[in-house]
Amino acid sequence: MSKTSNIMRLALLQLKGSKDKYSETIPDGFTSLQLSNLAKKHQVYIVGGTIPELGENDAIYNTCTVWSPTGDLVAKHRKMHLFDIDVKGGIRFKESETMSAGNDFTIINVDGHKIGIGICYDIRFEEMARLYRNAGCELIIYPAAFNMTTGPLHWELLQRSRANDNQLFVVTTSPARDTSAEYVAYGHSMVVNPWAKVQQSASEGEETLVADIDFSEVEQVRQQIPVFGQRRLDLYATEKKSK
Numbered sequence: 001m002s003k004t005s006n007i008m009r010l011a012l013l014q015l016k017g018s019k020d021k022y023s024e025t026i027p028d029g030f031t032s033l034q035l036s037n038l039a040k041k042h043q044v045y046i047v048g049g050t051i052p053e054l055g056e057n058d059a060i061y062n063t064c065t066v067w068s069p070t071g072d073l074v075a076k077h078r079k080m081h082l083f084d085i086d087v088k089g090g091i092r093f094k095e096s097e098t099m100s101a102g103n104d105f106t107i108i109n110v111d112g113h114k115i116g117i118g119i120c121y122d123i124r125f126e127e128m129a130r131l132y133r134n135a136g137c138e139l140i141i142y143p144a145a146f147n148m149t150t151g152p153l154h155w156e157l158l159q160r161s162r163a164n165d166n167q168l169f170v171v172t173t174s175p176a177r178d179t180s181a182e183y184v185a186y187g188h189s190m191v192v193n194p195w196a197k198v199q200q201s202a203s204e205g206e207e208t209l210v211a212d213i214d215f216s217e218v219e220q221v222r223q224q225i226p227v228f229g230q231r232r233l234d235l236y237a238t239e240k241k242s243k
Ligand SMILES: NC(=O)CCC(=O)C(=O)O
Pocket: 082, 083, 119, 120, 121, 122, 124, 145, 146, 147, 150, 151, 154
């Protein structure tokens, strides 16, 4: 990333409950205004975690907003894959009981670098990351809140897998772990480089990570291990469909 591009990321807001109490419209809701002001004040891009967005027809989306250094809304990503799982003896979660799924891929452009946005459970879907790679992304950012059942097993693995499969940076942010909370987040926000190496990792507690993203590493790995051009597209493909 060029020296002038500063990107701040905030963690996933894991809010449940009535839409009247918690959901907000974008870009004029309370959280949007705070994020816009902060981006402008500090002259940075902000990838603002997620908020429950009150959308059309009263539907609620788990939505990540991105703000420019002028305080303008650059993009919003509505979580595409809802977290509906039932792990025996572990965690049961049915996000679809309160949330609707988004249908759009989200790519932002920062100083000529394409960055894809996903949210939490979205990271499990390789096809989505692959489509970001196909579209020229060099980094995917996932605000997230993994849990204490799947986090220890899959959190780092998934980030390194997406980075390795697609030869790009993967950056995640998680809330710190609060064992008294109803939903206990795993923590460990991370930066993984295109070689699939963990470049930086937070602990489970509150922490600020400051990382330099050297996009030339993307080109290096893509040149040295040129799998993208070696795919057998005559035999298989990952294709985007419109809805
Ligand atoms: N809120 C989420 O999408 C959590 C995803 C998660 O924990 C997982 O294991 O996947």
